[in-house]
Amino acid sequence: MxxxxxxxxxxxxxxxxxxxxxxxxxxxIVNSSNTQDITLQDVGNIYxxxxxxxxxxxxxxxYNLPSAVQAREVFSRTLLGMGARSAAAEESNRRITNTxxxxxxxxxxxxxxxxxxxxxNAIGYINASHxxxxxxxxxxxxxx
Amino acid sequence: xxRAIASLFLALSIWPCLAQSAxxxxxxxxxxxMEEELNFIxxxxxxxxxxxxxxxxxxxxxxxxxxxxxIDSRDNTRPTFHLHHLSLFFKQKLNKNWRxxxxxxxxxxxxxxxxxxxxxxxCGPDGICGGGGSADDSAxxxxxxxxxxxxxxxxxFNLDYTWRPYASFRVGRFFTPAGIWSIDHYPPFVSTQExxxxxxxxxxxxxxxxMVYGIIEISNHFVSYDAYISNGEGxxxxxxxxxxxxxxxxxxxxxxYLDNTNIGTTLYNDLLxxxxxxxAFGLHAKLLYNNYEIQTEYADALLNPASGxxxxxxxxxxxxxxxxxxxxxxLRYDYYTQDTSQASDEITNTLFTSYHITENLNVKLxxxxxELEDPAHQDYQxxxxxxxxxxxx
Numbered sequence: 327m328x329x330x331x332x333x334x335x336x337x338x339x340x341x342x343x344x345x346x347x348x349x350x351x352x353x354x355i356v357n358s359s360n361t362q363d364i365t366l367q368d369v370g371n372i373y374x375x376x377x378x379x380x381x382x383x384x385x386x387x388x389y390n391l392p393s394a395v396q397a398r399e400v401f402s403r404t405l406l407g408m409g410a411r412s413a414a415a416e417e418s419n420r421r422i423t424n425t426x427x428x429x430x431x432x433x434x435x436x437x438x439x440x441x442x443x444x445x446x447n448a449i450g451y452i453n454a455s456h457x458x459x460x461x462x463x464x465x466x467x468x469x470x
Numbered sequence: 471x472x473r474a475i476a477s478l479f480l481a482l483s484i485w486p487c488l489a490q491s492a493x494x495x496x497x498x499x500x501x502x503x504m505e506e507e508l509n510f511i512x513x514x515x516x517x518x519x520x521x522x523x524x525x526x527x528x529x530x531x532x533x534x535x536x537x538x539x540x541i542d543s544r545d546n547t548r549p550t551f552h553l554h555h556l557s558l559f560f561k562q563k564l565n566k567n568w569r570x571x572x573x574x575x576x577x578x579x580x581x582x583x584x585x586x587x588x589x590x591x592x593c594g595p596d597g598i599c600g601g602g603g604s605a606d607d608s609a610x611x612x613x614x615x616x617x618x619x620x621x622x623x624x625x626x627f628n629l630d631y632t633w634r635p636y637a638s639f640r641v642g643r644f645f646t647p648a649g650i651w652s653i654d655h656y657p658p659f660v661s662t663q664e665x666x667x668x669x670x671x672x673x674x675x676x677x678x679x680x681m682v683y684g685i686i687e688i689s690n691h692f693v694s695y696d697a698y699i700s701n702g703e704g705x706x707x708x709x710x711x712x713x714x715x716x717x718x719x720x721x722x723x724x725x726x727y728l729d730n731t732n733i734g735t736t737l738y739n740d741l742l743x744x745x746x747x748x749x750a751f752g753l754h755a756k757l758l759y760n761n762y763e764i765q766t767e768y769a770d771a772l773l774n775p776a777s778g779x780x781x782x783x784x785x786x787x788x789x790x791x792x793x794x795x796x797x798x799x800x801l802r803y804d805y806y807t808q809d810t811s812q813a814s815d816e817i818t819n820t821l822f823t824s825y826h827i828t829e830n831l832n833v834k835l836x837x838x839x840x841e842l843e844d845p846a847h848q849d850y851q852x853x854x855x856x857x858x859x860x861x862x863x
Contacts, residue, residue: 367690374724376724377635379635393829406730407758407759408758411826411828412758414829415829418659418830419656419659422534422656422659423654427632427635427685437505440505440506444506
C-alpha cells in the first residue's frame with residue numbers, strides 16, 4: 327500500500343518535469359564581436375543551409391545540439407517548422423547526398439557555449455539556464 | 471545539553487554534504503577550464519589546418535546499409551531476404567574551399583568467383599572488329615570473372631570548389647540534379663524502398679561532367695540552381711561515345727509564405743548513343759506543414775529517334791505523409807509510361823509506414839499494388855519490410 331507521501335510525490339514530479347519542458351527557454355548566441363544585424367528569420371535560414379556566410383563573406387560556423395536535447399526540440403519547432411528528429415534527419419540527408427553547403431557541428435550545450443565564445447564566426451543556441459556569466463558571447467534572442 | 475548534542479549531530483550530518491558540494495564545485499570548475507583549453511586547442515588546430523591548406527586532415531568515412539524481406543505475388547517468385555545496399559562514403563575537406571566526396575556502393579552483397587583467362591579480338595582504335603577492322607585487330611588474352619553476384623559501383627566521385635554562396639563548382643561523377651527523388655534517394659531518408667517508377671528512366675541516375683550550383687537570395691526568396699554539362703547517358707567514365715554533350719538545369723525556390731515549401735523545375739537535353747535526341751522536362755514540389763508532408767514530381771521526355779517517329783516517356787507521382795512521434799504513415803499514387811503512344815501504362819498504389827528508432831535508423835513496411843497495361847506482364851503486389859541505417863556523418 328503506497329503511503330500518502332508516495333502518492334503525492336509521483337504527480338508532483340510529473341508536474342515539475344512537464345512544466346520544465348514547457349518552460350524550456352532557449353538562447354540564440356553569437357560571438358560578442360559579431361556586430362551584424364540578425365533577424366530570427368536569418369537564424370532559421372542559417373540552420374536550413376540557405377545562408378552560409380556572414381555579411382563580410384566569412385563562413386558561418388553553425389553549432390547544433392543532439393536531437394534528444396529539449397532545447398533543440400524548442401528551437402526546431404519554433405524556427406525550422408519541424409521537430410528535432412526531422413530537422414536532424416534533414417541535416418543527415420544533406421550530408422549523405424553531398425548537398426550540404428555548410429555542415430553543422432554537433433556539440434553538447436556547454437561546448438556550444440565555449441565554442442561560440444572563442445569563435446567570431448560561430449552561431450549556436452543553448453538552454454538559457456546554461457548561460458551563466460560566460461564572457462565572449464552575445465545573446466541574440468530568447469525563444470521558448 | 472540536549473540542544474547542543476542535537477546541533478552537533480546536525481552539523482556532523484550536513485558537513486559531508488557541504489564538503490561534497492565544495493568538491494563538486496571544484497571539479498566542475500576544473501572540468502570547465504579543461505573543456506575551454508581543449509576547445510581552444512581544437513579550434514586553433516582547425517584554423518591552422520585551414521589557413522595553410524593542409525591536406526592531412528582526417529578523411530571521414532560514413533555510409534548506409536539496408537536489408538529487406540520481400541514478398542512478391544508474381545509467379546515464380548519466392549519470399550526473400552534482400553541484402554540490398556552497403557555504401558561507403560569517403561569525404562575530405564581539403565581546405566576551406568575544396569572538398570572531396572565519393573560513394574562506393576556494394577549492391578546485393580557482391581561476390582566474385584575465380585578468374586578465367588579467355589581470348590578475345592582486340593578491335594583497335596576504330597572500334598570495328600574482325601574483317602572490316604583496321605590492320606591492328608589482333609587476338610589477345612584477358613582475365614574475366616567466371617561468376618559474379620551483385621555489383622560494385624562508383625555512384626559518386628567528385629571535387630567541389632566553393633567560391634561564393636551563389637556559385638560553387640563540382641567536377642566528377644554526381645547524382646543528376648533532377649526533381650527530388652534523384653537526389654534525396656537514400657533508404658534511411660526516403661519513405662519507401664521502391665522508388666517511383668519514372669525515377670532514373672527519364673533523367674539519368676548519375677552524370678559524369680562539371681556543374682556550377684548555388685543559392686541566390688532575392689528579397690527573402692531563396693532560389694537554388696544546378697547547371698551542368700556531361701557525357702550523357704550510356705557512356706562509360708572514360709569515353710563519351712558521341713560528340714554531343716548533355717546539359718541540364720535544375721531550379722528550385724523556397725517560398726517564404728509557406729515555410730518548408732520548395733517548388734522547382736528541371737530541364738535536360740542529350741543525344742543518346744543510338745542517335746536519338748532526348749529532351750526532358752520536369753516539375754517538382756514539396757510541402758511540409760506541421761506534421762503533414764506532400765511531395766510530387768512530374769517528368770516528360772520527348773525522344774526523337776534517328777529513324778522512326780517521336781515519342782514521349784512520362785511519369786509522375788503524388789505522395790502524402792503524416793509524421794507523428796517516431797512514426798510516418800503515407801500513401802503514394804505513381805504513374806509511368808515508357809511510350810505514351812503504346813499500351814505501356816504502369817500504375818502503382820502504395821501504402822507505407824515507418825518507425826524511426828533514431829533519426830539515422832528506421833524500420834519500414836510498404837505495400838505496393840502494381841497494374842501494368844501491357845498484357846504481356848501480369849499485375850502484382852509486393853510487400854517489403856526493411857531496416858535502414860545511416861552510418862556516421
